[in-house]
Amino acid sequence: xxxxxxxxxxxxxxxxxxxxxxxxxxYLDELYSQARGVFISAKSIRDIDVTGAEPDxxxxxxxx
Amino acid sequence: MDALEICYMSAGxxxxxxxxxxxxxxxxxxxxxxxxxxxEPVLNSFITLLAEESRAAARQAEKDIQAxxxxxxxxxxxxxxxxLYNTAGVRTTSGSKIFDxxxxxxxxxxxxxxxxxxxxxxxxxxMHQFAYGPTGENxxxxxxHNPWNPEMVTGGSSGGSGSAAAAGQxxxxxxxxxxxxxxxxxxxxxxxxxxxxxxxxxxxxLTALSWSLDHPGPMVRTVEDAAITMNVIAGYDPRDxxxxxxxxxxxxxxxxxxxRGLRIGMPKEYFEAPLDPQVRKAVLxxxxxxxxxxxxxxxxxxPMFNESQAISSTVLMAEASAYHRDLLxxxxxxxxxxxxxxxxxxxxxxxxxxxxxxxxxxxxxxxxRRLLDDVDLxxxxxxxxxxxxxxxxxxxxxxxxxxVVGALTQYTRPYNINGFPAISVPCGFSESGMPIGLQxxxxxxxxxxxxxxxxxxxxxxxxxxxxxxx
Numbered sequence: 341x342x343x344x345x346x347x348x349x350x351x352x353x354x355x356x357x358x359x360x361x362x363x364x365x366x367y368l369d370e371l372y373s374q375a376r377g378v379f380i381s382a383k384s385i386r387d388i389d390v391t392g393a394e395p396d397x398x399x400x401x402x403x404x
Numbered sequence: 405m406d407a408l409e410i411c412y413m414s415a416g417x418x419x420x421x422x423x424x425x426x427x428x429x430x431x432x433x434x435x436x437x438x439x440x441x442x443x444e445p446v447l448n449s450f451i452t453l454l455a456e457e458s459r460a461a462a463r464q465a466e467k468d469i470q471a472x473x474x475x476x477x478x479x480x481x482x483x484x485x486x487x488l489y490n491t492a493g494v495r496t497t498s499g500s501k502i503f504d505x506x507x508x509x510x511x512x513x514x515x516x517x518x519x520x521x522x523x524x525x526x527x528x529x530x531m532h533q534f535a536y537g538p539t540g541e542n543x544x545x546x547x548x549h550n551p552w553n554p555e556m557v558t559g560g561s562s563g564g565s566g567s568a569a570a571a572g573q574x575x576x577x578x579x580x581x582x583x584x585x586x587x588x589x590x591x592x593x594x595x596x597x598x599x600x601x602x603x604x605x606x607x608x609x610l611t612a613l614s615w616s617l618d619h620p621g622p623m624v625r626t627v628e629d630a631a632i633t634m635n636v637i638a639g640y641d642p643r644d645x646x647x648x649x650x651x652x653x654x655x656x657x658x659x660x661x662x663x664r665g666l667r668i669g670m671p672k673e674y675f676e677a678p679l680d681p682q683v684r685k686a687v688l689x690x691x692x693x694x695x696x697x698x699x700x701x702x703x704x705x706x707p708m709f710n711e712s713q714a715i716s717s718t719v720l721m722a723e724a725s726a727y728h729r730d731l732l733x734x735x736x737x738x739x740x741x742x743x744x745x746x747x748x749x750x751x752x753x754x755x756x757x758x759x760x761x762x763x764x765x766x767x768x769x770x771x772x773r774r775l776l777d778d779v780d781l782x783x784x785x786x787x788x789x790x791x792x793x794x795x796x797x798x799x800x801x802x803x804x805x806x807x808v809v810g811a812l813t814q815y816t817r818p819y820n821i822n823g824f825p826a827i828s829v830p831c832g833f834s835e836s837g838m839p840i841g842l843q844x845x846x847x848x849x850x851x852x853x854x855x856x857x858x859x860x861x862x863x864x865x866x867x868x869x870x871x872x873x874x
Contacts, residue, residue, distance in 0.1 A: 347752075359751050360733065367741065374749035378721065382757040384714035388764045395762030396769070 347372075347379045407435035411572035412871060416628040418575060419477040422469065429465040429480030429524065432575075433458050436482045436526060440573045443874050446554050448546045449568040451487045451497055452528040458482065461524045468522070477632050479522030484574035486562050487528040488535060488611040489620075491515050494525070498611040499533040499561075501544040502735050512609020513641045514578065514620055521636045526574055530564030533740045535580060535613045536724060536747070537561055538588050538812040539792070543740050547794055550593060551872035552838055556791035559589035559812060561613075565623045566593035571874055576633055577623045582613045583716055584786075584816025586621050587828040591786035591841025594830050594870070596858070597623045598630045599816075601848045602823030603648035605634075606641035614723035615646075617716070617820045626868055627829060627859040631655035634851060650849050658855040661863050664698030666853070668844075669779035671706035677814055678801035679788045686832030686840040687785045694783075694861055704775055706782070708768040709818055713810060715768060716817040718753055718761035725750030769822040776824075776847045781857055786828040786841030788814050815843055825851045829858040830867035839867075 352372045356362075363371070410418070410432055421427040437455055444450060465480040485491065488498045490508035492515075497503045511519060518525070530548050532540055540548035540563025548563035550556040551571040558566045562579030566589025569577045579586035581599040590597025598621045605620045612618055622633035634655040641647040670691060675684065695701045725732070725747050732739075732747050739747070775782065792799040792808050799808050819826040824845050831842035842861065846854040862868050 355752065359748075361748050361751070367745075370741075371745050371748055374745050375752045378717075378749050378752045381714045381717050382753065384711070385718055385757055385760050385764060388711055388714075388760075388767070390760060390763035390767060393763040393766045393770075395759050396766050397759075397762055 347376050407438055410435040411439045414626045414629050415477060415481045415575050415632050418481060422480045423474055429462040432480060433462040433482060433524060436573060443571050443573060447549050447551060447567045447571055449530055449564040449573055450527045451530050451545045452495055454525055454527050458524050458526050465522060475522035478636055481523050481575050482526040483518050483523040484526050484529045484568050484577040485515060486531050486565050486579050488580060489515050489578060490609040499531040499542050502738050513606035514637050517637050529568055529577060532561035532563060533743045535561035535582060535585055536743045538584060538809055550791050551874050555793060557794050559592035561585040562623060563589050566590060566595060569595045569623050569625055570872055576629060579621060579623045580610055581619045581621060582617045583720060583813045583820055586623055587786050587816045587826060587843060588812050590623055590828040592791040594839030595623060595625050596627055596630050596829050598827045599819060600851060601825045603646045604638050606644040606647055608641055608643040612727050614720045616723060617720055627855055627862050628659055631659060631855050653852060655851060655855055658852040659859045660856060661860050663694055663857055663860045666699040666857055667779040668694060668699050668701045668781045668783050669704035669775060670783055671709060672703050673706050673709040674784040678804040678806050680801050682834045683785050683788060683840050687842055690831040690842045690861060691783050693864060697860060697864060704779060706775060708771045711764055712818040712821060715761050715764045715821055718757055721750035722753040722758040765821050772822045772824060780853050782845045784843055785815055786843040787812060790834045790838035790840060819845050824848055825854050827854050827858045829862055832867060
């Protein structure tokens with residue numbers, strides 16, 4: 341289950357390292373700000389009641 | 405004929421003169437190349453200009469037409485393609501020096517269709533790097549500048565297309581629209597931009613930003629030219645897995661000037677969001693005009709509009725990061741920093757959140773379809789503001805200061821999420837002389853109704869006849 345806490349800097353640094361992301365401190369500071377934005381947006385997504393809604397992503401084998 | 409007049413003629417009007425041999429394709433291309441030479445130092449619309457190639461193609465078109473081999477309304481008409489449309493033998497950079505020397509072996513489907521129709525490729529147009537931004541910034545090939553005020557952005561990501569069409573550098577241009585990238589520069593530059601229904605125009609051979617949100621489409625100066633262009637580029641393509649097998653009508657049949665009986669809904673949520681009062685007034689005046697012409701207008705509610713930013717950004721960022729992951733790992737340090745940051749930030753989206761966004765997307769789609777059971781079109785602003793200053797990160801929308809990226813995609817992204825057709829048509833100017841756009845969205849594959857209303861409005865006003873002070 342995904343956490344609903346805002347992303348801490350320590351968690352960001354750990355995740356960035358695991359994903360192979362590196363850069364100058366100023367770059368990582370800005371990226372941290374953007375990654376926090378992603379987590380805030382994800383919280384908004386989780387707050388939507390999607391009961392009964394199936395994502396339109398069915399894989400349909402080609403017939404031709 | 406005066407060269408500048410040629411540059412500002414629509415494809416619809418120019419094609420009549422070409423067919424009747426009153427104007428030759430050579431004259432048309434020479435006029436446009438002169439216009440480009442005059443204005444390009446200010447605008448920076450092009451990444452690659454094909455001066456000699458287009459002159460040679462014009463001479464061939466002239467011979468063909470003289471010999472009675474007229475191909476149709478785009479024969480001899482200059483076209484500019486956003487530089488993420490692959491073009492055989494012509495470099496395609498996607499707005500990045502990383503691909504500065506990439507020369508595709510094959511045309512994308514849209515470019516091939518233009519070629520078959522006899523259109524002349526004038527050049528490849530500047531764009532926000534990898535189409536990942538709504539302003540028209542590009543440090544690799546230079547930022548794009550708005551013809552109405554070069555200190556302001558063109559909007560993006562198809563910024564060069566917006567400025568080239570608005571300034572008379574090209575008769576027809578194309579864009580691609582993932583969160584608004586056709587309609588945003590169309591509104592901010594004062595031209596017409598049509599995002600067709602998802603799957604109606606082939607994406608094959610275009611650099612992707614987000615597979616499920618990308619829509620290619622025309623950016624032109626008149627609604628008629630949007631219809632003429634759609635007649636050429638729409639249609640099923642087996643090479644695009646999302647391509648729709650639908651009948652393609654003659655889109656110009658929609659241009660009747662008649663909106664009597666058309667039902668137009670105004671989502672109340674549009675007017676509860678941050679919105680510049682000048683834009684609000686221009687849009688309300690435009691809808692009132694349509695009502696006076698016989699359309700039935702009523703307020704509707706589109707609650708999922710308020711969820712569109714979260715849905716759009718989650719889907720777009722995850723897909724863009726997946727598409728560009730190899731590039732990010734290999735050449736990340738060569739990307740424009742804000743683009744690299746967006747791509748790397750997208751890696752922080754979990755699969756579960758991406759799929760939940762897709763669930764919410766299905767709900768937004770269902771709500772939109774229900775709304776369009778009761779009305780034929782949804783109308784509102786294309787943009788909440790006029791063009792912001794170049795490189796600004798914040799903008800005032802009325803009394804609220806908001807982020808530029810969120811502001812510029814505020815009204816456009818819902819129709820990338822559900823794939824419905826949406827057009828931006830000029831509907832006024834601010835006190836400072838910057839264009840304002842009216843957005844009309846319709847039912848899936850009902851471009852005819854969208855074009856019909858946009859054309860009727862356009863013909864009842866003179867906004868589309870104004871020219872930028874260049």
